[in-house]
Amino acid sequence: MTRIIDGNAIASDIEADVQASVETLRDAGVQPGLATVLMSDDGASETYVSMKQQACDDLGIDGRHHEIDADAPADDLFDRIDDLNADESVHGILVQMPVPDHVEKRAVLERIDPEKDVDGFHPENVGRLVAGNARYKPCTPHGVQKILAAEGIETEGKEAVVVGRSDIVGKPMANLFIQYGDGGNATTTVCHSRTDDLAAKTREADILVAAAGVPEMIDGEMVKEGATVIDVGINRVDADTEKGYELVGDVDFESAKAKAGAITPVPGGVGPLTIAMLLYNTVKAASRQSGVGVDLA
Template sequence: MTEVIDGNAVAAEIRSDLQDSIDALADAGVRPGLATVLMSDDPASETYVSMKQRDCDEVGIEGIHVEIDPDAPAEELFDTVEDLNADPEVHGILVQMPVPDHVDDRRVIRAIDPEKDVDAFHPENVGRIVAGDPRYRPCTPHGVQKLLDAAGVETEGKDVTIVGRSNIVGKPLANLLVQKAEDGNATVTVCHSRTENLAEKTRRADVVVAACGVPEMIDGSMLSEGATVIDVGVNRVDADTEKGYELVGDVDFESAKEVAEAITPVPGGVGPMTRAMLLYNTVAAAGHQEGVDVDLP
């Protein structure tokens, strides 16, 4: 019977396990602080930030939220980031993407102090990941690794095919999985929009990670019997529901479930893990910056 990997349950366990680290920081007089910056009126972005702030409140992390008018000059955002970089009570900074067109998103990433870059997108942090010495691991890729571990899926010596080469998921996950590490040592193939014969690549994989942003692109015919499937995609498609839409992944869940040994659902799979790992990185950042040893789960 196919195992449906419960991301909500794994994320809840991580949040619970983080409490010991947060208590250790509290004993040293430190409360981790996460600043979120929103320069958008996009409802989805507003919802994401609200959820992240709620997560902080639930585990005892100080949430600092800054909203900037989307029509404001770009320098207002960069001045805000500079102020947060200098604030000793802020250990992690997250600028919610996307930012308005008149703001250079790459400059935003570079503006954040690498030690407070809990998304791990700053070039310095990306370089450390490639070198096998990560300061922080990007939240979604790290969440994928935690889900694989929770499902008892070892990556050592296994063939992993990642469909998608984004800077947020595909490329950093590939870099993490090839490292000489307990949760790495995989042979990784990264596929993308120019890949030919995609199904051949996915069918020979022990683990398939779908992160391409195309609704239900991967179906059961593209998988080998007994594969593990991690679906990172969250796509809104029209549906006869009260909201007029439903959320689906990059994997056709029903057909894939007939073939896979383990699979993540959408929603309730990778999404909760991304948020949990943001808390994880914030606690790690607080310990690092304050010189307090914390035992992270």
């Protein structure tokens, strides 16, 4: 029987540890704080930020949301980031992507204080990750590691294939798989839009991570018998539903489930872990900046 991985349950366990660490910090007079910044009229981005703020409220983190008009000059965003960098009550800063075309994304990421970069996207933090000394692991790839650990799925010596090479998921995921230590030591292949005979590569995977942003591009014929399939994709496709759409992953769930040993659904798989690890990083940042130790696995 294929095991359907319950991301919500795994995220709940992590959030319980995060909440205990929040209480430890608060007992020491430190209130962990996360600032989210939105410079967009995109409805999906608004929803994502709202979910992150609600999660802060649920766990006792001081969530503060800042909105900047999408047509405002780029300096308005940079000035706000500077203010948050200087605010000692703010331990983590997240600028929701995408930003408008007139704002350079890389400049935004570089503007955030690396100690407050709880997404792990500042070049300094990327470098530390590659060097094997991560300050904050990017939330979604770290969440994938937590899923594998919770399910008892060993990575050492396994063939891991990552489909997608984004800075947010694909690249850091591959880097985590090849690191020494728990959750690493895998032989890792990164595939992308220019990969010849993608199916031949994915069929070699003991652990297959789909993170290309293409609805249901991975089907059962591309999955090795008994493989672990981790579907990072969240795609809206037209459907005869009340909303007029449904959410699907980068994996054709039904056909892949017939071959996989374990698989994450969409929704309810990787998604909950992304937010849980953001809160994890925020509490870790508060601990680092205050010098108050916490017990985070």
